[in-house]
Amino acid sequence: STVYGPGEAIATLVRTILGDENRILTVSSYITSEIHGIGEVCIGVPARLNRNGIYPVPIRLQGDEVTGFQESVQKIRAITAEVMERMEKEG
Structure with a gap:
């Protein structure tokens, strides 16, 4: 559900980091090196946390x-x- 989904996603990230679970999750990251000719953009990619x-x-x-x-x-x-x-424009 759209009510519980974001909360559960955040809870998973927090548990993974605080629990030092070393899990691979899809997270929005700033890509500095090229991936298939792409770099310098924030996009959801797999990362180990x-x-x-x-x-x-x-x-x-x-x-x-x-x-x-x-x-x-x-x-x-x-x-x-x-x-x-x-x-x-809106300053």
Whole structure:
């Protein structure tokens, strides 16, 4: 449900970090190095979480998966640019 889902997701993240569970979860992360030609964007990707931090997990996409990932990043960048432009106009 939309009421409990976000709370459960946050609880899972907190349990994973505080419990030092060293689990792989999908989290929104800032990608600094290139993944299939993509970098410098925040997007949901698999990462290993524990009490010492967040560590990237290599992504191996193929064919249509690469295309879909690249299209998602393009949409995120376009929406981010639009939001930033609106914020600048509203001052």
